[in-house]
Amino acid sequence: MAVPVVDLLNNSDSSSDEDFSDSEVSYSSEDESMEDEPSESEITTATTETETKRSEEEEEFGIKYPYLKSFLNASVAQGLIPEYYVYERAKLIGDEKAKELNERGQALFLKELEACRDRCEIIASAITAMKSVK
Secondary structure: OOOOHHHHHHOOOOOOHHHHHOOOOOOOHHHHHHHHOOOHHHHHHHHHHHHHHHHHHHHHHHHHOHHHHHHHHHHHHOOOOOHHHHHHHHHHOOHHHHHHHHHHHHHHHHHHHHHHHHHHHHHHHHHHHHHHOO
């Protein structure tokens, strides 16, 4: 049965200093194994190295496949795909598939650019028409 800490502190009848006088402190191999654990600075260094490697891989991926990276970034920004998932998994799709998706992304980008141009032309025509009406 678990006893709340407050009860242990307030109830002096349940334990006494005599109960602990016969106990010995044991330094087992488990205690010594703690010395083998990496220090905080080692963990920080390892984390920094991992992050640097990940950044380099992301940069290389972005250089090879700029349109694909752009669409993935947009999907992350819109909240459609979690960021950790995109950047961890994108490099695993392979060069052939990434190249194909990049080409499709480029074609879509050009279509979006044309659509934007068409919208601007329509707005310009509408403004011109509004100015000519008196």
